Structures are given as structure tokens and as C-alpha cells.
Amino acid sequence: MFFVLSKLVWLVFSPVNFAILAALLAALLAFTRFARPARWIGLIATVALVLLAFSPLPRAVIRPLEDRFPQQEAGKGPVAGIIVLGGAIGMARGDVVFNSSAARMTRAVELARLHPQAKLVFTGGSANLVSEVETTEAEAARKLFEGIGLDPARLVLEDKSRNTRENAVFTRRLVDPKPGERWLLVTSAWHMPRSMGVFRQAGFAVEAFPVDYWSKGTPEDFIRPYSRVHRAIETADNGFKEWVGLLAYRLAGYTDALLPGP
Incomplete structure (x- = not known):
């Protein structure tokens, strides 16, 4: 049951998928009496997608995980x-x-x-x-x-x-x-x-x-924007998924700490 739920929940609530679904919802609501809230939903979804696709945010999310255990x-x-x-x-x-x-x-x-x-x-x-x-x-x-x-x-x-x-x-x-x-x-x-x-x-x-490091481990990780959208989105998806996975595994008793370390 845990395996099935984890797959289904993440299919909808991964940041990228959720933002796309929110944008789709906004587009549908734009032709109803909910046009005004639809504009806000669409704006928030667009900003989220831009941050995930171009900003250093994905590296900022994934780097603490990559720094946790030394090479x-x-x-x-x-x-x-x-x-x-x-x-x-x-x-x-x-x-x-x-x-x-x-x-x-x-x-x-x-x-x-x-x-x-x-x-x-x-x-x-x-x-x-x-x-x-x-x-x-x-x-x-x-x-x-x-x-x-x-x-x-x-x-x-x-x-x-x-x-x-x-x-x-x-x-x-x-x-x-x-x-x-x-x-x-x-x-x-x-x-x-x-x-x-x-x-x-x-x-x-x-x-x-x-x-398989996705960040460089330098200050540049927090300031350099992405030039390839697919790389940024995959980095964001992996990083957010791991943080959610850590919480879910800890709550289920599968790990010995919320953020295991050396």
C-alpha cells in the first residue's frame, strides 16, 4: 500500500506536475464565474514554473542532501x-x-x-x-x-x-x-x-x-540560473521528492532519523 500511495501522491503533488495542473485549472476557470481567482491561480502557477525552470532554486533544494555524506x-x-x-x-x-x-x-x-x-x-x-x-x-x-x-x-x-x-x-x-x-x-x-x-x-x-552530483558544491549553486529547462526541472523533482520521501519514511518508521547523517 505504501508503494502504491507514494507513486500516486507524487504523480499529482510533485512541484512541477502540481504547477502545471494548477495552470490547467486556471485556464478552465477563466471561462466561468471564477475568472478572477483563476487569474491569481494562473499567476502563481506561472511564477512557480519560472522559478523551477530557470532560477537556482532546484540546486538550493538538492545541495543540502548532496552535502550530507562526504565523498x-x-x-x-x-x-x-x-x-x-x-x-x-x-x-x-x-x-x-x-x-x-x-x-x-x-x-x-x-x-x-x-x-x-x-x-x-x-x-x-x-x-x-x-x-x-x-x-x-x-x-x-x-x-x-x-x-x-x-x-x-x-x-x-x-x-x-x-x-x-x-x-x-x-x-x-x-x-x-x-x-x-x-x-x-x-x-x-x-x-x-x-x-x-x-x-x-x-x-x-x-x-x-x-x-551522481547535481550541484557543484560552490557558492555558484545559489546564484547561477539554469540554461537548460529540462535539467532544472529534473533537479527540482529529485530534490523535492527526496525531502518529502525523508519525511514520509521517518513517519512510517523506515528510517532512524528525519535527515540521516554520517
Whole structure:
């Protein structure tokens, strides 16, 4: 139920979607006796869209999440296992495809080569709410990892999880970590606080290895406008979604803190 509700609620209440729906409502009301409030709704929706599409606001929202866990040296060891969260890979027409968070996969390959004795764990099934998919993210990851020459014996694939909490719970059951082992958790930096929170709550002690940064980490983040609207909107969507997700996961008892930290 939590999975379904989270998908449906965010479909409507993500900032970009909500602003577009508000603008549509204003357009419809403009031809009724509610024309005056429609103008205010339309104005507010337009201002919101402009801020989300062009201003530094998306970076200001996402940067505190990306700053929460420090970067690590890739070669620091020893490492028992490398856990990669889904959300960056899929299949289309029988071929592997990536989205804008592809750094999760490329950095995972780098880590796997730097630590040849470590297990490489990928966790991700299908988060599709409407219909079943023929190929899970885990199957796409297998094709990628084996295709670039990684030893199949090193791979551990978890293909049932649909969200971050299930990533943590199902992965812990699958790998059964031993005391004293060092496991790296690889995911987007903006997604790391919630990820670390659920892994801790699941009883799996992992170390954060954040990748896929969407802010530069300089004062420029708060003053430079966006030149590409699609990038700004995606950054805003990811950032706001994570803050809402942190609150929802904390209220549901899935994380150990509202904003997990080192």
C-alpha cells in the first residue's frame, strides 16, 4: 500500500506536475464565474514554473542532501561488497539503456575493478505501477556487468525490490553481512541520506559512497540560473521528492532519523 500511495501522491503533488495542473485549472476557470481567482491561480502557477525552470532554486533544494555524506577515496579498502541501488538502468529493444543517474553504474564498475575480491550487489526490480515489465533493472545490470567482462561469480542480483526500503531489507536478507565486513553503498548523492537511513534501520551497516552530483558544491549553486529547462526541472523533482520521501519514511518508521547523517 505504501508503494502504491507514494507513486500516486507524487504523480499529482510533485512541484512541477502540481504547477502545471494548477495552470490547467486556471485556464478552465477563466471561462466561468471564477475568472478572477483563476487569474491569481494562473499567476502563481506561472511564477512557480519560472522559478523551477530557470532560477537556482532546484540546486538550493538538492545541495543540502548532496552535502550530507562526504565523498570517499575509491581505492580505500578492504571492501567485502559493493551495493548499487537501482534507478539508473533499464532495457529497451533488448539493449541496456541509462538515465541521467548513470554515474551509479559507471562508478560501481570502477569500484569493482579497484576491489577485485569484493562482491558486486545490484538491487532493483521494477517500480512500474501501471504494468509489469519483461526485464527488471537487475537483469539489465547483469547484462551490463557481464558484457564489460566482470566475473559473473562476483555478482549478486536482487530483483524483487520496488523502492529504497525494499532495497535495504531484501539486500540484507540476500547477502547476510557478517560483523566486521565493510560494505559500500553506491547511489546518487541526493538520495544517500534516505538510503543510509533505511539500511541502518534494516540492521545493515554500510558506508556511504555518494556519486551522481547535481550541484557543484560552490557558492555558484545559489546564484547561477539554469540554461537548460529540462535539467532544472529534473533537479527540482529529485530534490523535492527526496525531502518529502525523508519525511514520509521517518513517519512510517523506515528510517532512524528525519535527515540521516554520517
